[in-house]
Amino acid sequence: MPEAPSEARSAIMRAVKSTNTKPEMKVRSLAHRLGFRFRLHRKSLPGRPDLVFVARRKAIFVNGCFWHGHDCKRGARAPKANAGYWLAKIEANRRRDARARAELAASGWESLTLWECEIRDEKALRARLLAFLAETSSAFPLRRLPSSFETGPSDPPQDEGARPARIPHPEEPRSGVSKDEAGERRAQRRRSSRRARQPRAS
Numbered sequence: 370m371p372e373a374p375s376e377a378r379s380a381i382m383r384a385v386k387s388t389n390t391k392p393e394m395k396v397r398s399l400a401h402r403l404g405f406r407f408r409l410h411r412k413s414l415p416g417r418p419d420l421v422f423v424a425r426r427k428a429i430f431v432n433g434c435f436w437h438g439h440d441c442k443r444g445a446r447a448p449k450a451n452a453g454y455w456l457a458k459i460e461a462n463r464r465r466d467a468r469a470r471a472e473l474a475a476s477g478w479e480s481l482t483l484w485e486c487e488i489r490d491e492k493a494l495r496a497r498l499l500a501f502l503a504e505t506s507s508a509f510p511l512r513r514l515p516s517s518f519e520t521g522p523s524d525p526p527q528d529e530g531a532r533p534a535r536i537p538h539p540e541e542p543r544s545g546v547s548k549d550e551a552g553e554r555r556a557q558r559r560r561s562s563r564r565a566r567q568p569r570a571s
């Protein structure tokens with residue numbers, strides 16, 4: 370059973386897991402300068418990707434090498450204290466990341482994982498972003514809403530056909546003539562018949 374971390378370590382863990390990290394900001398800034406527009410941390414998508422290009426159905430994860438268990442020098446560093454606890458955490462992160470990528474792929478989304486250690490080289494990063502974002506997947510051409518992922522709970526429904534047909538008000542008459550119109554016609558008939566009688570009476 371892995372040892373539970375101290376309060377201080379829990380605070381570090383929370384900080385590390387937070388969004389808007391330095392590597393992430395660098396990727397966002399570069400993607401923006403390259404002219405791409407994107408959403409951030411969409412909760413409705415598996416794994417809550419850091420950058421989401423909705424129209425392209427593409428998502429980017431920016432992962433810290435240590436916490437997400439990258440196969441690199443930084444990722445291989447073993448924690449000195451509570452190693453068992455942290456290694457289990459990292460393994461759980463790896464499994465969760467793999468599951469999120471698989472779920473995205475299954476619903477027609479392409480994903481790219483950028484590791485912290487790969488982000489320092491801006492020229493290489495630029496090339497990878499362009500290659501990933503420029504190409505259009507032939508397997509999944511752009512289409513509307515095949516899954517529930519695209520609309521979050523707060524998004525309005527986008528499918529016009531899904532709107533319910535207009536239900537007539539119960540007090541509305543079944544014929545095309547409204548109550549007011551019918552009443553007005555009756556009044557007109559009464560007036561004209563009175564006018565017709567009057568000349569004979571005098």
Ligand SMILES: [Zn+2]
Nearest residue numbers: 434439441486
């Ligand atoms: Zn790495």
